[in-house]
Amino acid sequence: MAVSFDEIELGDDLPVEQPDLSLEAVTRFTEGAEMRFPRFLDHEAARAEGLPGALVPGLMSQGLLLALLHRWSPGCVVRTIDTVFRGPLVVGTTAEVGGAVTDIDEDEGTVEVDLTIVDENGRTVVVGTAVVAPPA
């Protein structure tokens, strides 16, 4: 599904996806980010810190939402992304990423998209908003 600016309507839902939250994916992210901390890579070490298990880094959560936006509207340019981390997203679990169009700026050629990550227990662990310029 390729979505251009003219095809987007207020209230449109983005396709819901299940991202890869495996230890392998998180390890690769921490290599790119140079954030090789045990709390992201080792369940036992994370539990010793009082966490429910190794955590998907917040910046990776934000990146999962960016990847969703790029698949929804190929060629789009993300101008701004703002995320709030409301709860832990644990490595090796499942989750759903999704979003909905909440505003359209005809003058700027941009749309505002509300974004969420919901964990396997149904808790919304990340909420966010992005301003995106889809291709014309």
Add this chain to the structure above:
Amino acid sequence: MTDVDVAAIRSDWAGTEFETATFEIDAGRLVDWAAACGETDPRFVDPDHPDFQAHPNFTACLGTGRMLPEDFPRFGDGFGIDGGKTVNVHGAVRPGDTLTGRASVHDVYDKTGRSGTMVFIIHRMDFVNDAGESVSTVDSKMIRRL
């Protein structure tokens, strides 16, 4: 601890730039970051793509080592809670770029609710590329409970 004068801290510190660092942008790191996030757009995962560039929030991992100035007032519960990140993209970051990042205290404010007073500290990183063009602004929100 409830005698913290947040307005005075804001007046003294908001807008204060306290550290600068430079960062070399490496293609391998950009691919690892984007691919691990499930990115499939070749602009972000194929170094041979003519428009290859960093994932929009890549700059959020680049820091100077300090989140606050050395003499910033101490209060609340240590480092506090990560309240989230905002990334404003002004231009593409590409491999081979050398970015200069300037760290500042962007804002300090408080909110009081049923669970007490929370102080929000916004740490800002502004990045420019070799040509002096602004490419990214990253705001990190730290929350401390009083």
